[in-house]
Amino acid sequence: xxxxxxxxxxxxxxxxxxxxxxxxxxxxxxxxxxxxxxxxxxxxxxxxxxxxxxxxxxxxxxxxxxxxxxxxxxxxxxxxxxxxxxxxxxxxxxxxxxxxxxxxxxxxxxxxxxxxxxxxxxxxxxxxxxxxxxxxxxxxxxxxxxxxxxxxxxxxxxxxxxxxxxxxxxxxxxxxxxxxxxxxxxxxxxxxxxxxxxxxxxxxxxxxxxxxxxxxxxxxxxxxxxxxxxxxxxxxxxxxxxxxxxxxxxxxxxxxxxxxxxxxxxxxxxxxxxxxxxxxxxxxxxxxxxxxxxxxxxxxxxxxxxxxxxxxxx
Amino acid sequence: xxxxxxxxxxxxxxxxxxxxxxxxxxxxxxxxxxxxxxxxxxxxxxxxxxxxxxxxxxxxxxxxxxxxxxxxxxxxxxxxxxxxxxxxxxxxxxxxxxxxxxxxxxxxxxxxxxxxxxxxxxxxxxxxxxxxxxxxxxxxxxxxxxxxxxxxxxxxxxxxxxxxxxxxxxxxxxxxxxxxxxxxxxxxxxxxxxxxxxxxxxxxxxxxxxxxxxxxxxxxxxxxxxxxxxxxxxxxxxxxxxxxxxxxxxxxxxxxxxxxxxxxxxxxxxxxxxxxxxxxxxxxxxxxxxxxxxxxxxxxxxxxxxxxxxxxxxxxxxxxxxxxxxxxxxxxxxxxxxxxxxxxxxxxxxxxxxxxxxx
Numbered sequence: 001x002x003x004x005x006x007x008x009x010x011x012x013x014x015x016x017x018x019x020x021x022x023x024x025x026x027x028x029x030x031x032x033x034x035x036x037x038x039x040x041x042x043x044x045x046x047x048x049x050x051x052x053x054x055x056x057x058x059x060x061x062x063x064x065x066x067x068x069x070x071x072x073x074x075x076x077x078x079x080x081x082x083x084x085x086x087x088x089x090x091x092x093x094x095x096x097x098x099x100x101x102x103x104x105x106x107x108x109x110x111x112x113x114x115x116x117x118x119x120x121x122x123x124x125x126x127x128x129x130x131x132x133x134x135x136x137x138x139x140x141x142x143x144x145x146x147x148x149x150x151x152x153x154x155x156x157x158x159x160x161x162x163x164x165x166x167x168x169x170x171x172x173x174x175x176x177x178x179x180x181x182x183x184x185x186x187x188x189x190x191x192x193x194x195x196x197x198x199x200x201x202x203x204x205x206x207x208x209x210x211x212x213x214x215x216x217x218x219x220x221x222x223x224x225x226x227x228x229x230x231x232x233x234x235x236x237x238x239x240x241x242x243x244x245x246x247x248x249x250x251x252x253x254x255x256x257x258x259x260x261x262x263x264x265x266x267x268x269x270x271x272x273x274x275x276x277x278x279x280x281x282x283x284x285x286x287x288x289x290x291x292x293x294x295x296x297x298x299x300x301x302x303x304x305x306x307x308x309x310x311x312x313x314x
Numbered sequence: 315x316x317x318x319x320x321x322x323x324x325x326x327x328x329x330x331x332x333x334x335x336x337x338x339x340x341x342x343x344x345x346x347x348x349x350x351x352x353x354x355x356x357x358x359x360x361x362x363x364x365x366x367x368x369x370x371x372x373x374x375x376x377x378x379x380x381x382x383x384x385x386x387x388x389x390x391x392x393x394x395x396x397x398x399x400x401x402x403x404x405x406x407x408x409x410x411x412x413x414x415x416x417x418x419x420x421x422x423x424x425x426x427x428x429x430x431x432x433x434x435x436x437x438x439x440x441x442x443x444x445x446x447x448x449x450x451x452x453x454x455x456x457x458x459x460x461x462x463x464x465x466x467x468x469x470x471x472x473x474x475x476x477x478x479x480x481x482x483x484x485x486x487x488x489x490x491x492x493x494x495x496x497x498x499x500x501x502x503x504x505x506x507x508x509x510x511x512x513x514x515x516x517x518x519x520x521x522x523x524x525x526x527x528x529x530x531x532x533x534x535x536x537x538x539x540x541x542x543x544x545x546x547x548x549x550x551x552x553x554x555x556x557x558x559x560x561x562x563x564x565x566x567x568x569x570x571x572x573x574x575x576x577x578x579x580x581x582x583x584x585x586x587x588x589x590x591x592x593x594x595x596x597x598x599x600x601x602x603x604x605x606x607x608x609x610x611x612x613x614x615x616x617x618x619x620x621x622x623x624x625x626x627x628x629x630x631x632x633x634x635x636x637x638x639x640x641x642x643x644x645x646x647x648x649x650x651x652x653x654x655x656x657x658x659x660x661x662x663x664x665x666x667x668x669x670x671x672x673x
Contacts, residue, residue, distance in 0.1 A: 211416035215477075218377055218411075219431040220404030220484070233421050309464040310420060 001305065008301060012294045019290035020072070023283050024065050034081045034277040055081070072287065078280035080273075087284035090269060095288070098266035100170055100177070101257070102250045104185035105192065106243070113193035114239065117200025118232060121208060132197065139194030144253055148187045148260040155183060165262040184261040188253050192246050199242040203235035210234075236307050244300040251289060317350040318488060318520050319374065324348070324383030324393070326369055330593065341592050343369040345544035347383075348619070351488075356514065356521040358531040358552070360567065361541035362589065368412075370541070371492045371524045375407050376400055387488070405435040408486040412493040414473035418465040424451075424476050425461030431484040450479040453516075454509060471502035475509065482513065489514075490522040495530060507534060528571050532556055537625075540564045543592055543600045546619055550626040557640040560628040562605045565638040599631065607632055 077087035156164035255267030273281035411417035448458035
């Protein structure tokens, strides 16, 4: 297993290099000039020239890339063109917020989506299946921002159960932190729960048809054991794949959700950086997201091997 | 003989198409089957593909729900037991599946697969069960070390042995094998058949075997039921059936056994064509469109399975008057010419040939 993880990490290196080139090039193709933003109303040519020199924008693109990637390897992702804070510091500050949001959303999605999928596959064609599908379809169709606003209206304004916005660091007050994050995580999790439910349902349907499920029943096992131990465990591989892919949707969704609930997270950082043409921050964030994706895929590959003994010998 | 399983008028209908309007299309896969299986015997159910024999096997252990009918086992009707009671009875009634590849859960070790029925029925402590897994693996010709491996690491024959060990784990009294060897290589089939016979004697099992391979049946079975289009057309002791079948369909099946002899031919041509569509079975005797002996009565009136002496039963209007061919003597007659040459050869070997050169 360790050798396998090592091999996978080696394969990740060229992928990360490709991502970095891609990010850097795209950034250069964007219209707009951050220096003009920084130089202010007067646009003094001297100031502009000074700033260009300071941020090495006069160097050839290749040189700029290597300077950036070289520094990045040493943990220096540059300095925000807007706030003058180191990018790494910004990310380190905002990332835990988004990770908490995404994790809670994913947990909510799995807690709702997987049991609903199992149940609707098991009760295929009954009213339970029908209700689960209608709810899932609604979850997919309702936009995040609308659901978020409606929930704020209902849960915070009308009922006053949960705070409407804000953020409490988990380390300061875990309970309050979870309470504050609960509503955004739910809003973010619903669409993912629906997707997860649909995939769980179809994976379970195909597994439930297989011969070894009949064998399990013939052994005289209870339906619960047949369903969880024999069927769900075999259906988990496609579910893991989908969950990994949904991680991307989760980050994209987080951007919007953080805006609605004014959570000072990664998503808000991205949006602000893009609007302000804060190259260094955008580059840093996209690079971090890419690495996180590669890491998630590695986790999924490890999970496959744990779940499927047939993959272990390969 | 005391019956361990008594089946009365068992029926299973499958709905194959349900149109928005009009009546759904129904296949009667098993259509009014009654039979008795005696304690300790090997009972075989034979028939061509699609005759409903696998469905019947699954109905016997209620792996699928019957549409109608009863299956009596020790005073309880399996077909109508509440699910919990049925689950408990599965300890006694086990099943060996046809496909050794798909019928084992790929995520579980062989040891866990074999142990599971014992755990489900609360048999023994954890260490008892482990010891029994090791014992069962040895009995089916594998080693205790195999318990930690996964099914995909085994060959087809080995997997079927695992399936047999699993079926034996809960200590059943009745074992049903649905084509237990047909998915295996011919060379492995004999091994598994012999293993099943040995285990049957050792554990005092009642064995019900579903098969289309008559060679296997002839080797194993005490009694045979012949199925055609969801019905039983003949039941008889195996020897009697192979020697002299009483139903024309049984004769056809026997005639289909290949003869391992150069130039050998059957006297009677095989019945040709496919079995009729089970959605719309022919009126009268279901075999009449393919039967060389069919008469008007066969086309109109459906024959019932009725006793025919010597523990046999046949569903044929003409059973008493027909003289059907069984397997009989497997060596065919030689021509007079060939006989003379064989004779010469035999004498030459004995060194007592009067040659023409002698004078």
